[in-house]
Amino acid sequence: MQPDPALPNLNQEPELLKTVLNKEGFRFTSQRQKILDLFQSAALGHHLNAEEIHQQLLDQGEKISFSTIYRALHVMVRLGLLQELELAEGRKYYELNTPFMEQHHHLVCVHCGNVEEFEDATMSQVGSSESTSRGFSLLNCQFTVYGICPSCQSLLG
Amino acid sequence: MQPDPALPNLNQEPELLKTVLNKEGFRFTSQRQKILDLFQSAALGHHLNAEEIHQQLLDQGEKISFSTIYRALHVMVRLGLLQELELAEGRKYYELNTPFMEQHHHLVCVHCGNVEEFEDATMSQVGSSESTSRGFSLLNCQFTVYGICPSCQSLLG
DNA sequence: AAGGCTATTGAAAATCATTTTCGCTATTGA
DNA sequence: TCAATAGCGAAAATGATTTTCAATAGCCTT
Ligand SMILES: [Mn+2]
Ligand SMILES: [Mn+2]
Ligand SMILES: [Zn+2]
Ligand SMILES: [Zn+2]
Numbered sequence: 001m002q003p004d005p006a007l008p009n010l011n012q013e014p015e016l017l018k019t020v021l022n023k024e025g026f027r028f029t030s031q032r033q034k035i036l037d038l039f040q041s042a043a044l045g046h047h048l049n050a051e052e053i054h055q056q057l058l059d060q061g062e063k064i065s066f067s068t069i070y071r072a073l074h075v076m077v078r079l080g081l082l083q084e085l086e087l088a089e090g091r092k093y094y095e096l097n098t099p100f101m102e103q104h105h106h107l108v109c110v111h112c113g114n115v116e117e118f119e120d121a122t123m124s125q126v127g128s129s130e131s132t133s134r135g136f137s138l139l140n141c142q143f144t145v146y147g148i149c150p151s152c153q154s155l156l157g
Numbered sequence: 158m159q160p161d162p163a164l165p166n167l168n169q170e171p172e173l174l175k176t177v178l179n180k181e182g183f184r185f186t187s188q189r190q191k192i193l194d195l196f197q198s199a200a201l202g203h204h205l206n207a208e209e210i211h212q213q214l215l216d217q218g219e220k221i222s223f224s225t226i227y228r229a230l231h232v233m234v235r236l237g238l239l240q241e242l243e244l245a246e247g248r249k250y251y252e253l254n255t256p257f258m259e260q261h262h263h264l265v266c267v268h269c270g271n272v273e274e275f276e277d278a279t280m281s282q283v284g285s286s287e288s289t290s291r292g293f294s295l296l297n298c299q300f301t302v303y304g305i306c307p308s309c310q311s312l313l314g
Numbered sequence: 315a316a317g318g319c320t321a322t323t324g325a326a327a328a329t330c331a332t333t334t335t336c337g338c339t340a341t342t343g344a
Numbered sequence: 345t346c347a348a349t350a351g352c353g354a355a356a357a358t359g360a361t362t363t364t365c366a367a368t369a370g371c372c373t374t
Contacts, residue, residue, distance in 0.1 A: 025321085126300070130264055136264055147288045150293070183351090184340080189351095224334080
């Protein structure tokens with residue numbers, strides 16, 4: 001079967017980003033597009049911080065300042081395109097945002113920093129019921145499990 | 158920073174702090190005792206950061222340096238006396254640690270910073286089962302729900 | 315297509331929580 | 345008691361993030 005040329009694909013994403021930005025009074029820029037592209041081409045389950053974004057863009061020959069990266073990340077979080085994660089240790093990580101009921105959660109090795117993802121509908125349910133029962137309007141939930149991964153366990157004997 | 162998994166979570170009587178510290182080669186000091194006292198006399202559900210600890214000790218006439226506060230917090234987390242929380246916004250909060258199956262979780266207003274606690278055994282269950290199924294040795298879980306509290310909702314219209 | 319308004323950019327300086335350094339002091343164990 | 349050294353305070357250093365500011369570039373209206 002051939003792809004339906006009428007269906008949207010990643011090549012049309014630039015249009016979408018511009019639309020989403022302009023709707024809220026932000027401007028479309030090539031820097032913001034390049035940063036979003038990084039997330040879209042990153043492996044599933046991969047989280048990026050400002051430093052890694054800067055390095056990856058450098059690697060592909062794009063020069064960009066840290067202030068621009070941080071500003072772009074904030075804007076895209078505000079627009080709901082990205083999700084900010086407090087995985088651990090003094091820096092923030094980002095990933096593409098997903099619909100609330102499909103949110104996944106994280107298992108972090110505190111020794112090597114390895115992060116694994118998992119889905120569990122229980123989380124969203126508990127999050128919703130707790131917030132409604134207290135009159136909070138829910139924005140999002142983060143469930144983070146800290147432990148030591150198998151390979152670090154064997155290293156630490 | 159995560160607690161050392163080999164160390165049991167001990168209940169804290171004032172005279173026990175010395176025992177717990179010395180067992181691991183740390184020394185008992187009046188500064189560490191005063192900091193732990195703050196947590197033990199704080200209202201349930203109250204979380205403290207380094208700045209607040211410093212201010213509260215100043216208020217009660219105790220002079221202490223920030224380096225000492227940070228060092229004490231790290232030691233007490235390592236000993237399993239305190240739990241470190243990543244509630245939000247660039248600073249770490251601490252509270253008295255509790256046994257794993259009694260852990261509680263947090264509902265944070267992203268507008269005013271108000272934090273509410275709740276217990277739900279589901280969290281610990283999911284945390285345990287996810288970590289065992291991947292061979293991780295579990296240290297702890299944090300479930301943080303972000304939203305807007307009732308009073309901030311009315312302020313924001 | 316041109317022009318004005320102003321959001322955005324890059325570079326550098328500023329912030330701010332936390333960490334480190336270092337000379338001195340206090341705790342521990344013998 | 346006393347030597348060894350963990351811990352202390354003050355000040356400097358760190359490191360991620362934010363702000364400042366002059367120059368540039370999107371977006372909108374002619
Ligand atoms: Mn993820
Ligand atoms: Mn709490
Ligand atoms: Zn590991
Ligand atoms: Zn609020």
